[in-house]
Amino acid sequence: MTVSAIPESAIRVRDLEKSYKDLHVLRGVGFDVARGSIFALLGSNGSGKTTVVKIMSTLLKADAGSVNVHGHDVATHPAKVREAISLTGQFAAVDEMLSGQENLVLIARLRHLKNPGKIADNMLRRFSLVDVGVRKVSTYSGGMRRRLDIAMSLIGNPPIIFLDEPTTGLDPQARIEVWQAVKKLADQGTTVLLTTQYLEEAEQLADRIAILHRGRIIVDGTLTELKQLLPPAKVQYVEKQPTLEDVFFAIVGADDENGDSGEDSDAETTETLARTSD
Amino acid sequence: MNKHFFGDTAVLLGRSLKHVMRSLDTVITTAIMPIAMMLMFVYVFGGAIRTGSGHYVNYMLPGILLITVASGVSYTALRVFTDLKSGVFARFQSMPIARSALLWAHVLTSLVANLISLVIVVSVALLMGFRSGAGVLDWLEVAGSLLVFTLALTWIAVIAGLAGKTEAGAGAFSFPLIFLPFVSSAFVPTATMPGPVRAFAEHQPVTSIVNTIRDLLAQRSVGTNIWTALAWCVGILIVAATFAMVAYRRKLS
Numbered sequence: 001m002t003v004s005a006i007p008e009s010a011i012r013v014r015d016l017e018k019s020y021k022d023l024h025v026l027r028g029v030g031f032d033v034a035r036g037s038i039f040a041l042l043g044s045n046g047s048g049k050t051t052v053v054k055i056m057s058t059l060l061k062a063d064a065g066s067v068n069v070h071g072h073d074v075a076t077h078p079a080k081v082r083e084a085i086s087l088t089g090q091f092a093a094v095d096e097m098l099s100g101q102e103n104l105v106l107i108a109r110l111r112h113l114k115n116p117g118k119i120a121d122n123m124l125r126r127f128s129l130v131d132v133g134v135r136k137v138s139t140y141s142g143g144m145r146r147r148l149d150i151a152m153s154l155i156g157n158p159p160i161i162f163l164d165e166p167t168t169g170l171d172p173q174a175r176i177e178v179w180q181a182v183k184k185l186a187d188q189g190t191t192v193l194l195t196t197q198y199l200e201e202a203e204q205l206a207d208r209i210a211i212l213h214r215g216r217i218i219v220d221g222t223l224t225e226l227k228q229l230l231p232p233a234k235v236q237y238v239e240k241q242p243t244l245e246d247v248f249f250a251i252v253g254a255d256d257e258n259g260d261s262g263e264d265s266d267a268e269t270t271e272t273l274a275r276t277s278d
Numbered sequence: 279m280n281k282h283f284f285g286d287t288a289v290l291l292g293r294s295l296k297h298v299m300r301s302l303d304t305v306i307t308t309a310i311m312p313i314a315m316m317l318m319f320v321y322v323f324g325g326a327i328r329t330g331s332g333h334y335v336n337y338m339l340p341g342i343l344l345i346t347v348a349s350g351v352s353y354t355a356l357r358v359f360t361d362l363k364s365g366v367f368a369r370f371q372s373m374p375i376a377r378s379a380l381l382w383a384h385v386l387t388s389l390v391a392n393l394i395s396l397v398i399v400v401s402v403a404l405l406m407g408f409r410s411g412a413g414v415l416d417w418l419e420v421a422g423s424l425l426v427f428t429l430a431l432t433w434i435a436v437i438a439g440l441a442g443k444t445e446a447g448a449g450a451f452s453f454p455l456i457f458l459p460f461v462s463s464a465f466v467p468t469a470t471m472p473g474p475v476r477a478f479a480e481h482q483p484v485t486s487i488v489n490t491i492r493d494l495l496a497q498r499s500v501g502t503n504i505w506t507a508l509a510w511c512v513g514i515l516i517v518a519a520t521f522a523m524v525a526y527r528r529k530l531s
Contacts, residue, residue: 082373086373089365091364092365093364093368095364110290
């Protein structure tokens, strides 16, 4: 593939290997992410998800294998890759001492864009942060912080976005806010690669799911394909107790949008979890 | 060099200067300890210390200024450490910006923050009776010496900030630096010290820097002291900057 040609895949990873001293974290990881799709890299803690993201976003060098992002090899053309991507790390990487508005302006300036102030104001509006825009980020809630974090990643409209565990540590409401933001992104044609340890999150968002386990991709497919790998469903009558999340939303009164997207799949998820752990 | 190097460094410098201006307590705490020491030494111990003629504050101010810088750079380490731990560092490094811009922004911020603390300390010294008949050129030389000294310690601070595992750990490197002036000519003439201590005091970097600044402020000839002082500072600067750059690169691979 030549560098200038627009490749079919937004991201192409082949035979990726990485060790930290004696710890063999990645043992030949490979997958493709189609342009404009949402791809979920699912795995438990320590499965190597963050390492893969770091290599794709040019923060870490691989020991072996190749990674091609937006038509550029991360090893040979990291600067080109950085122009096409945006990284939202595991912990909201926002500047606590600055206001939300200043954080956004900072990123717009660093991306060498015109009218950074206007871009920042647009983002504040888009992520419902207008009211708190001038407040110091250290006063933000976890959900607000994450939304600002994602807003910062979107400045300059990078065609590919990496979200490393975007909802870890968030409360259910904030998590749904993030999901909505991610769905909107994909609707606008952005390629999203997200990592998660929650099956439900992958189910909710992803067009394609790959499960990373002990440094290898053990399954890679659409949700339907993955479900076919499971033993056939048995019909059982189980009394469904309300989950703590149901109780939470019943008491605090969830937004209208939250209700329909969040809960239906609970039973199903629990079932999937039970079966995969067999 | 990246074509955006100066622009990116300026943007990031603006950012960390905002940090300094919004946490003026860090600048003030940097100044308070040396001021407290200055008060102690001048009004408590000073009467018993024989340093020749002249006000004791004139004698000990150079050492106090070095202590100010030594405690100020711990905040430099802390700022570097915070960027690294909060993920801000990773965010910037995954963006199309000049890769070393963040490091230089921190170094320049360190110079500005220390300058503010130094001005505060010198103002207090003036209130306490510090006087110098030094001319503009002498003061420029004093400023130059302090600048090179601050740069040298700043690069050490960058290493500490990059290598630190905890916040306290990142800042701890500055304690030995703060105590170095006590075993030098900063507060008492080295001639009164016993043999081995005196040998150490006379051959460690602080003594030559203190003597240089003291002579400049007293309008005495600085002799070869200034070259020894410069050699120390530039030497430390080069070694520390090299290690800091290596540590910085390693964070990126």
